[in-house]
Amino acid sequence: MELIIEEISRNQKLLHRHKFNKPIIHVGRDYHNDIIISDPHICPSHISINLVNGDWLLTDNYSVNGTFIETDNGKEQADSQHIIRDGDIISLGKSQLRLLFTDHHVAPTQAFNPFDSFIDLMRHPVTLSLSISLFSILAGMIFYLNSPIDLNFSQLFVPAISMTFGFALWPASVALVSHLQKHDPRIMAQLGISFVLFNLMWLSNILESIVAFNSVSHSIYPLLVMLLSVVLAFCLFWLNGYIGFHMTARRRIVMAVSITTLLFGGDYLVNYSKKPEFNPRPQYNATLMMPTLLVASSVSVDKFIDDASKLFDKTAKEAVKQ
Amino acid sequence: MTRFFTLAFTLVFILFTGASYAQEQAEQLFNQLKPSLYQIRLIDKASGEKSSIGSGFQISTDGIIATNYHVISSFALHPEKYRIEYLNNQGDKGKLTLQSVDVINDLALVRRDVKQNMPFFQLSTAAPHKGEKLFSLGNPHDLGMIVVPGTYNGLKKESFNERIHFTGSINSGMSGGPVINKQAEVVGVNVATSGNSIGFLVPHDKLVNLYNTFLQASPKTIKQQMAEQLTANQSKLMTKILTSHWQAKTLGNNALIPIINVPFIRCWGNSNADKTDALILSAVANCSLDENTYISSHFFTGSMEIEFRTMSAKDIGTTKFYHLYQQQITRAGSGNRAGKEDVTEYQCRHDLVRPNNKAINNKSIFCTRAYKKFPGLFDVLYLSASIDKDKQALVSHFTIAGINKENALSFTRKFMEAVRWN
Numbered sequence: 005m006e007l008i009i010e011e012i013s014r015n016q017k018l019l020h021r022h023k024f025n026k027p028i029i030h031v032g033r034d035y036h037n038d039i040i041i042s043d044p045h046i047c048p049s050h051i052s053i054n055l056v057n058g059d060w061l062l063t064d065n066y067s068v069n070g071t072f073i074e075t076d077n078g079k080e081q082a083d084s085q086h087i088i089r090d091g092d093i094i095s096l097g098k099s100q101l102r103l104l105f106t107d108h109h110v111a112p113t114q115a116f117n118p119f120d121s122f123i124d125l126m127r128h129p130v131t132l133s134l135s136i137s138l139f140s141i142l143a144g145m146i147f148y149l150n151s152p153i154d155l156n157f158s159q160l161f162v163p164a165i166s167m168t169f170g171f172a173l174w175p176a177s178v179a180l181v182s183h184l185q186k187h188d189p190r191i192m193a194q195l196g197i198s199f200v201l202f203n204l205m206w207l208s209n210i211l212e213s214i215v216a217f218n219s220v221s222h223s224i225y226p227l228l229v230m231l232l233s234v235v236l237a238f239c240l241f242w243l244n245g246y247i248g249f250h251m252t253a254r255r256r257i258v259m260a261v262s263i264t265t266l267l268f269g270g271d272y273l274v275n276y277s278k279k280p281e282f283n284p285r286p287q288y289n290a291t292l293m294m295p296t297l298l299v300a301s302s303v304s305v306d307k308f309i310d311d312a313s314k315l316f317d318k319t320a321k322e323a324v325k326q
Numbered sequence: 327m328t329r330f331f332t333l334a335f336t337l338v339f340i341l342f343t344g345a346s347y348a349q350e351q352a353e354q355l356f357n358q359l360k361p362s363l364y365q366i367r368l369i370d371k372a373s374g375e376k377s378s379i380g381s382g383f384q385i386s387t388d389g390i391i392a393t394n395y396h397v398i399s400s401f402a403l404h405p406e407k408y409r410i411e412y413l414n415n416q417g418d419k420g421k422l423t424l425q426s427v428d429v430i431n432d433l434a435l436v437r438r439d440v441k442q443n444m445p446f447f448q449l450s451t452a453a454p455h456k457g458e459k460l461f462s463l464g465n466p467h468d469l470g471m472i473v474v475p476g477t478y479n480g481l482k483k484e485s486f487n488e489r490i491h492f493t494g495s496i497n498s499g500m501s502g503g504p505v506i507n508k509q510a511e512v513v514g515v516n517v518a519t520s521g522n523s524i525g526f527l528v529p530h531d532k533l534v535n536l537y538n539t540f541l542q543a544s545p546k547t548i549k550q551q552m553a554e555q556l557t558a559n560q561s562k563l564m565t566k567i568l569t570s571h572w573q574a575k576t577l578g579n580n581a582l583i584p585i586i587n588v589p590f591i592r593c594w595g596n597s598n599a600d601k602t603d604a605l606i607l608s609a610v611a612n613c614s615l616d617e618n619t620y621i622s623s624h625f626f627t628g629s630m631e632i633e634f635r636t637m638s639a640k641d642i643g644t645t646k647f648y649h650l651y652q653q654q655i656t657r658a659g660s661g662n663r664a665g666k667e668d669v670t671e672y673q674c675r676h677d678l679v680r681p682n683n684k685a686i687n688n689k690s691i692f693c694t695r696a697y698k699k700f701p702g703l704f705d706v707l708y709l710s711a712s713i714d715k716d717k718q719a720l721v722s723h724f725t726i727a728g729i730n731k732e733n734a735l736s737f738t739r740k741f742m743e744a745v746r747w748n
Contacts, residue, residue, distance in 0.1 A: 220676065220678075286661050286672035292651055303679055307677075312692040
């Protein structure tokens, strides 16, 4: 009968896996053991595991710090003769071992889902370079449009490239974190996905401007388009998590939602805290775009005056209130 | 040669005696009127110290003293925080009570208790003639009562509410002091200065009106009186503006803008035609009303500004042109100073508007805020940007402070229909 022993980290990541086909296994710090763990809190001969009548028995060899079994309600000190069950996690010193039998039940096979083929497409060098170039061009465009003076190509090139590098820091750091957590970094996939979504966010910004340009005050459409950028941010974080970390679907959604909330909620909080108690300046939306992007029809002066007259009643009411 | 010396000597002699005569006259006038001249002081009740000072003069035998509204404005708005005191030429102090104000002409009447009849200033019955010698009395910078000789130079042409242009130095602290002619009759009240011996006075007839109205009936509350005066003044002003001729004028190449043809609205212009490297050629016309009604040191009203700007792209595409154009209109602000306790925050509305003449298509923004102490009065701001030409733009903008709803809407309607492409 075979026994599988996994050395796992504190957050239950697999470090090493051993398979034994012998009746007695020794675990400890010195070099005669079958599993040698260089943890100073473990005794030279800490435990031994024996096969007795078809059961594996765990014996603590009078260790200094003891041996504990992980149970549903916390840790429990091992008896002198603990019968091992499939999936038991035991703690010795500051290390953990997971014990599995060969008939241990494994999760069903996951089919490749559409995301994987999408991610594969995005990490392809051609798509990746295309999306990074598109990002740089868009960044250059923004610099060009915002500058009040005429700029030549090199004056635009430098800020556009630095902005691209700046944005590349996000996928790079996600890859770094997943590498540190002993996952495959998959930096190309992270870059590919992130830049595609960054580009989509630019586009949603442009769409937001067009909608704001065409709509009247207090219209719901600009708000709906703003939701689009929230959704895009969520997708970005979800895909970052999907590529970089193995986690349950539920946990991935929770993570993506929290980062999105942190980003937009933080932005809102910063703006809210900056808001003065009394603002002597009017707040209005002054989005202007070229006439070809104008699709909404204009109202008459009468209608505008009629709408404006309601503002007087509104502010007059407010003036009385205080 | 000798003849020349004689002539020169005679001239110097004449000048000298002339000057000493004026001095004598001033001294005589001053001594005669001293007992009816006061320093008006606002005392902060909590600290017991004076928080602002000005001058005042008695205009009736029973103790009515005239001064500027802005000298006692803090008391008018916060009577619980201050008290008003006078200081006469004997150094005696006493309590004053606020009776009536004219916020538009910056005048106020206060009363001191008198036991027996007192001498007082006579108000003139006629306006002075141009070049007439006048004497301004007051207490500049708390330095003691002085008399400043000067000249009457007519009424200031550009102001909607009349002001006398007085050539003579008026300093702060002299506000509220009388200006008299040689017969010792009051022809004006010190109110403002623009430095270099240019001073402004409120004409005596405004004070006569205020005093006569006060004799008929004293106001119920000062705040209500102010609200009525502000409302009446804006009605008078806007009726004049709305019924006067609006002259269409070309700005830039093909924009038509209205120029309101009244003397109290003055226009200035500028353009960047000399800047060869500019990406956008622009021409600006600014018109403004030279009025600023003082309510408190942080609240002014009654002003009006109008601005037109044309822009045309030189060597840039439509996208960039509109991007830079948008930056021009993002930060419009109010034309008058006002704080949290005076007004609400602005409420705005924007829409795409095509006037009935179909000659322009605009993105128009209208904002308004209401006055908290004077119900029915508002500040308004209008900003409009043309969005129908690829490489040309016309911005039209105005702000009006202290206007009622009907007038604001009528003005906006007329203004919107008057701005167009040619």
